[in-house]
Amino acid sequence: xxxxxxxxxxxxxxxxxxxxxxxxxxxxxxxxxxxxxxxxxxxxxxxxxxxxxxxxxxxxxxxxxxxxxxxxxxxxxxxxxxxxxxxxxxxxxxxxxxxxxxxxxxxxxxxxxxxxxxxxxxxxxxxxxxxxxxxxxxxxxxxxxxxxxxxxxxxxxxxxxxxxxxxxxxxxxxxxxxxxxxxxxxxxxxxxxxxxxxxxxxxxxxxxxxxxxxxxxxxxxxxxxxxxxxxxxxxxxxxxxxxxxxxxxxxxxxxxxxxxxxxxxxxxxxxxxxxxxxxxxxxxxxxxxxxxxxxxxxxxxxxxxxxxxxxxxxxxxxxxxxxxxxxxxxxxxxxxxxxxxxxxxxxxxxxxxxxxxxxxxxxxxxxxxxxxxxxxxxxxxxxxxxxxxxxxxxxxxxxxxxxxxxxxxxxxxxxxxxxxxxxxxxxxxxxxxxxxxxxxxxxxxxxxxxxxxxxxxxxxxxxxxxxxxxxxxxxxxxxxxxxxxxxxxxxxxxxxxxxxxxxxxxxxxxxxxxxxxxxxxxxxxxxxxxxxxxxxxxxxxxxxxxxxxxxxxxxxxxxxxxxxxxxxxxxxxxxxxxxxxxxxxxxxxxxxxxxxxxxxxxxxxxxxxxxxxxxxxxxxxxxxxxxxxxxxxxxxxxxxxxxxxxxxxxxxxxxxxxxxxxxxxxxxxxxxxxxxxxxxxxxxxxxxxxxxxxx
Numbered sequence: 001x002x003x004x005x006x007x008x009x010x011x012x013x014x015x016x017x018x019x020x021x022x023x024x025x026x027x028x029x030x031x032x033x034x035x036x037x038x039x040x041x042x043x044x045x046x047x048x049x050x051x052x053x054x055x056x057x058x059x060x061x062x063x064x065x066x067x068x069x070x071x072x073x074x075x076x077x078x079x080x081x082x083x084x085x086x087x088x089x090x091x092x093x094x095x096x097x098x099x100x101x102x103x104x105x106x107x108x109x110x111x112x113x114x115x116x117x118x119x120x121x122x123x124x125x126x127x128x129x130x131x132x133x134x135x136x137x138x139x140x141x142x143x144x145x146x147x148x149x150x151x152x153x154x155x156x157x158x159x160x161x162x163x164x165x166x167x168x169x170x171x172x173x174x175x176x177x178x179x180x181x182x183x184x185x186x187x188x189x190x191x192x193x194x195x196x197x198x199x200x201x202x203x204x205x206x207x208x209x210x211x212x213x214x215x216x217x218x219x220x221x222x223x224x225x226x227x228x229x230x231x232x233x234x235x236x237x238x239x240x241x242x243x244x245x246x247x248x249x250x251x252x253x254x255x256x257x258x259x260x261x262x263x264x265x266x267x268x269x270x271x272x273x274x275x276x277x278x279x280x281x282x283x284x285x286x287x288x289x290x291x292x293x294x295x296x297x298x299x300x301x302x303x304x305x306x307x308x309x310x311x312x313x314x315x316x317x318x319x320x321x322x323x324x325x326x327x328x329x330x331x332x333x334x335x336x337x338x339x340x341x342x343x344x345x346x347x348x349x350x351x352x353x354x355x356x357x358x359x360x361x362x363x364x365x366x367x368x369x370x371x372x373x374x375x376x377x378x379x380x381x382x383x384x385x386x387x388x389x390x391x392x393x394x395x396x397x398x399x400x401x402x403x404x405x406x407x408x409x410x411x412x413x414x415x416x417x418x419x420x421x422x423x424x425x426x427x428x429x430x431x432x433x434x435x436x437x438x439x440x441x442x443x444x445x446x447x448x449x450x451x452x453x454x455x456x457x458x459x460x461x462x463x464x465x466x467x468x469x470x471x472x473x474x475x476x477x478x479x480x481x482x483x484x485x486x487x488x489x490x491x492x493x494x495x496x497x498x499x500x501x502x503x504x505x506x507x508x509x510x511x512x513x514x515x516x517x518x519x520x521x522x523x524x525x526x527x528x529x530x531x532x533x534x535x536x537x538x539x540x541x542x543x544x545x546x547x548x549x550x551x552x553x554x555x556x557x558x559x560x561x562x563x564x565x566x567x568x569x570x571x572x573x574x575x576x577x578x579x580x581x582x583x584x585x586x587x588x589x590x591x592x593x594x595x596x597x598x599x600x601x602x603x604x605x606x607x608x609x610x611x612x613x614x615x616x617x618x619x620x621x622x623x624x625x626x627x628x629x630x631x632x633x634x635x636x637x638x639x640x641x642x643x644x645x646x647x648x649x650x651x652x653x654x655x656x657x658x659x660x661x662x663x664x665x666x667x668x669x670x671x672x673x674x675x676x677x678x679x680x681x682x683x684x685x686x687x688x689x690x691x692x693x694x695x
Contacts, residue, residue, distance in 0.1 A: 054237030125163030231623025252328025308347020374433025
């Protein structure tokens with residue numbers, strides 16, 4: 001395997017190329033009032049040319065601090081030690097001027113947020129040509145031509161024209177392509193990608209990962225890929241290092257690690273991932289407890305308090321990495337027993353809320369009915385005297401219904417109209433077009449504010465960012481009491497209801513005196529759910545409720561939502577970009593594109609037999625945490641970007657990107673260009689409809 005050494009003196013096998021990057025005993029600490037925060041504790045690995053090392057772990061495990069330490073991008077207050085050998089040269093201790101000659105030249109970085117990584121006042125062509133001229137002796141015209149070639153290499157359409165555009169004029173995926181072009185501009189020997197696909201749609205994520213693979217192939221660079229998505233590393237990493245509490249606790253080839261995780265922490269991470277590609281929903285196993293604070297760590301293994309197979313010896317000394325024959329390196333005292341099959345490393349540690357494979361409860365009455373919903377926005381021009389120059393059709397004749405005890409997932413790329421649909425429902429006012437009915441009440445017929453407030457109790461929302469959704473100045477008790485006071489509850493009933501709500505979401509009464517900043521991400525999201533449940537609603541609207549959570553915390557919240565739906569008969573309307581999560585929690589799915597629902601049906605029907613080409617592309621882009629299947633399954637790659645909803649095609653809204661349209665006969669192609677398809681039922685599949693001329 002690639003990562004064979006932890007010390008500089010370990011010999012390499014004959015014929016193995018020299019590492020392009022060697023990290024030895026890397027340590028990073030930050031000062032705090034409680035003492036030094038040991039963010040990285042003795043990390044070491046070798047990276048060979050052309051190979052990809054995936055680094056995974058929960059938030060706070062030290063992944064990004066490791067990347068920043070390698071790049072020399074830590075703040076001045078950080079204490080950095082160890083060795084980072086790039087081509088035999090140690091980067092630790094070099095000044096900023098020396099590092100500036102290395103960064104962007106011998107080592108390139110792809111940052112998580114492309115917009116903040118690009119200078120907004122310069123065109124992308126200027127950014128790229130400046131990066132080239134800093135490290136190479138090039139004239140301005142020559143650097144500009146190379147910049148255009150780089151944009152073409154990473155898949156920017158019309159690269160010569162778009163080189164004169166500013167970063168804000170690009171979509172998120174296109175900006176990330178520009179960042180990759182910057183990283184590879186001077187053909188570095190090492191690329192570091194820190195969460196390069198976070199917050200991107202699955203289709204855009206697949207494109208970006210393909211671009212990264214192409215960039216690596218063009219430069220021959222070794223790639224350090226830092227991500228929380230185990231499906232991404234399964235498909236793209238040669239070797240994987242799992243980090244916990246600032247150090248590597250398991251290191252192995254991708255095939256070996258996914259087939260047989262030996263470290264209990266790795267096994268629990270994999271057990272927490274929602275994988276229902278077979279159509280079978282297994283209970284998720286969230287990791288109990290919280291990661292340790294990295295200030296004054298106690299003796300012993302940092303994972304001991306959360307481990308299912310812990311023994312007394314684990315609490316007295318921290319195990320070091322040791323080689324397990326046929327696997328890799330593992331920091332666990334019981335690694336030999338686990339590798340031999342005598343122990344189950346996942347176990348059952350921590351509170352796991354079991355989810356039955358099938359919920360036999362029949363759907364109840366209709367809670368939400370949406371008919372021909374329309375929402376448009378004016379497109380204006382002019383800085384002072386604005387004039388309307390067009391109309392953006394965000395939602396165009398969308399219809400669906402949702403019953404008690406059901407979950408409907410709205411899926412699609414950013415800009416497809418999902419969140420706008422949610423907001424139109426939550427406004428509880430007459431929509432611009434169409435009809436919205438909640439709990440049997442037509443919201444367009446609501447008159448007085450009292451009737452609106454009464455209906456507001458029936459529909460609540462759980463926001464994407466739990467920290468931003470909760471008032472940081474109020475403790476948990478006051479956060480939960482606020483909606484109860486708004487509906488006229490007295491003090492005694494408020495106290496009793498808060499106790500009941502905390503129990504419902506699996507929290508102890510002790511958290512009622514704590515402020516949101518003192519809670520973990522999973523606890524904050526549970527408080528957000530409890531607040532939404534306070535008024536005993538019939539409908540919960542969940543807007544990306546899991547995207548800000550680690551996979552282990554996400555598993556606990558998924559199990560909680562499933563239990564609450566069963567116990568309370570709630571109806572969920574869910575928007576999420578993680579389609580594996582959508583499949584796990586949804587009964588039915590509606591696929592949206594440019595404000596239109598292009599396919600709808602039962603979840604398993606949609607996933608097993610998708611009809612619309614856009615649905616097929618979405619599903620094929622979902623990463624699967626299985627290296628063998630992820631690297632061999634068929635992929636449908638969409639070309640180009642989603643067009644603007646201000647300039648909808650006359651016919652099918654998907655015509656410009658449709659792979660079927662390109663191979664259809666001329667009669668079908670003409671129909672696709674000129675005639676809008678209407679949803680058609682699928683024979684033998686009740687409730688399954690799609691809108692496509694070419695299928």
